[in-house]
Amino acid sequence: MAKKKTAYVCNDCGADHTKWQGQCTGCGAWNTLQEFVVAASKTPAREANFSGYAGGASDQGVQRLADVNLNEVPRFSSGMQEFDRVLGGGLVPGSAILIGGHPGAGKSTLLLQTMCHLASQMPALYVTGEESLQQVARRAQRLGLPTDQLNMLSETNVERLTRTLQQHQPRIVVIDSIQVMHVDGVESAPGSVSQVRESAAYLTRFAKQTNTVLFLVGHVTKDGTIAGPKVLEHMIDCSIMLEGSGDSRFRTLRGIKNRFGAINELGVFAMLDQGLKEVKNPSSIFLSRSDEPAAGSVVMVIWEGTRPLLVEIQALVDDSHFGNPKRVAVGLDQNRLNLLLAAMHRHGGIHLGDQDVYINVVGGVKVSETAADLALLCAALSSFRNQPLPQDLIVFGEVGLAGEIRPVPSGQERIKEAAKHGFKRAIVPKGNMPRQPIDGMEVIAVDKLQQALERL
Numbered sequence: 525m526a527k528k529k530t531a532y533v534c535n536d537c538g539a540d541h542t543k544w545q546g547q548c549t550g551c552g553a554w555n556t557l558q559e560f561v562v563a564a565s566k567t568p569a570r571e572a573n574f575s576g577y578a579g580g581a582s583d584q585g586v587q588r589l590a591d592v593n594l595n596e597v598p599r600f601s602s603g604m605q606e607f608d609r610v611l612g613g614g615l616v617p618g619s620a621i622l623i624g625g626h627p628g629a630g631k632s633t634l635l636l637q638t639m640c641h642l643a644s645q646m647p648a649l650y651v652t653g654e655e656s657l658q659q660v661a662r663r664a665q666r667l668g669l670p671t672d673q674l675n676m677l678s679e680t681n682v683e684r685l686t687r688t689l690q691q692h693q694p695r696i697v698v699i700d701s702i703q704v705m706h707v708d709g710v711e712s713a714p715g716s717v718s719q720v721r722e723s724a725a726y727l728t729r730f731a732k733q734t735n736t737v738l739f740l741v742g743h744v745t746k747d748g749t750i751a752g753p754k755v756l757e758h759m760i761d762c763s764i765m766l767e768g769s770g771d772s773r774f775r776t777l778r779g780i781k782n783r784f785g786a787i788n789e790l791g792v793f794a795m796l797d798q799g800l801k802e803v804k805n806p807s808s809i810f811l812s813r814s815d816e817p818a819a820g821s822v823v824m825v826i827w828e829g830t831r832p833l834l835v836e837i838q839a840l841v842d843d844s845h846f847g848n849p850k851r852v853a854v855g856l857d858q859n860r861l862n863l864l865l866a867a868m869h870r871h872g873g874i875h876l877g878d879q880d881v882y883i884n885v886v887g888g889v890k891v892s893e894t895a896a897d898l899a900l901l902c903a904a905l906s907s908f909r910n911q912p913l914p915q916d917l918i919v920f921g922e923v924g925l926a927g928e929i930r931p932v933p934s935g936q937e938r939i940k941e942a943a944k945h946g947f948k949r950a951i952v953p954k955g956n957m958p959r960q961p962i963d964g965m966e967v968i969a970v971d972k973l974q975q976a977l978e979r980l
Contacts, residue, residue: 532557533717534754551754558717597784603641606792606802607634609829610764610777612785615696617735619784620728622702622757624742624750625766630775630793631741634766634800635698636664642696643673649694653680653704667799680714682707682726694736699727701741702756721755728759757781768795772888774809775800779829789829807834807945810887820907823918823947824899825938826891832934832941834918836886837896839903844880855885856896864923868901871927871973876908895932897923898951901973902980913980916948921956927973931955939965951976 532541539550599614705723706714731738761783768775777791792806820839853861898921922930935956954971970976
């Protein structure tokens, strides 16, 4: 009998440990180690060879860096411009793509729509391990998708799956999901750390050697991260997250990792009866404001990936009835909110220490860049004074602790995007002042927080 080895792997970072312990020494997380048993023999994921595949890539051996072929890798479209944007321009042969999201976000719906579209152009296979073939067929019928070209397979064993793939030779494969796949020789249940890691390694190796586009559907944990070992995200080429709350019909697709394009790209979709429909002008969704001006509302321009996006930020400042005023930020960093309120008190003379401050980004958008600092303070001041800001005003800029207004990247592109949507005035950092005037746009450049508050 082969000798067995017991290992303990961290779910967050994938670090191996010889014995169980409460804290992972790799990332410092607590209670994240899981035990699994690995046979001493080599696993099939490292022994598999798919060189006989018709579309396989040949081993070119050692090459000089100057002799590497720099011809652009051919891409093909997924059928949705928003999906292609997040992927970096389209699908790359031989790439492994991991798509995650909460249950009900629309992962299977998005991939089923994509596969039904691509099946008319190339051989495609949809592998389902969680749902039956009848369930997938009913969903496709409900969405009104063409079903005469897409091949389906219900399988959870990786070895049998790859034998089927070698026989049919599809150019694009969807695995729904990686948590239910298992590899022979790994003595643990499907969904465990070892099974997810070995299954992903086996399938990724197959995709690389056969130039097959591989989609892996991954579950997420309570905190919104991909379930399984952290090394799963290192194996694949592209990691994207489909986000959206159950009470909203809009879904956002965000790129977290991409070896073939820019990260943090954002695609917006609307969940309808016919499935996910792409929204080509997302700014129009987040700017559905009321006709009458309201205090505490201002529009800011954020930068998502390679394009600007106009969103509305709302603030509510009210008297605190308790000894400890509340600070609540939805869509923004709450620690950043406390920092900015202190800067406004010190350099702007606006004291909100005895006020409850609530900040919300309309539409469920999560803003992580500092370009929203000035807009946040303007909205808070507008609510505190109960004075509405002009409807045709946009604001962006980073606020420093010394009260200075710092420039942000792509400032001129942000102003031009706002002008396209009919905005007439803009308060921007002095470093983002356009060199040439923009038609129909009055740009107010400021370099101090006190100066910006006075212009309001």
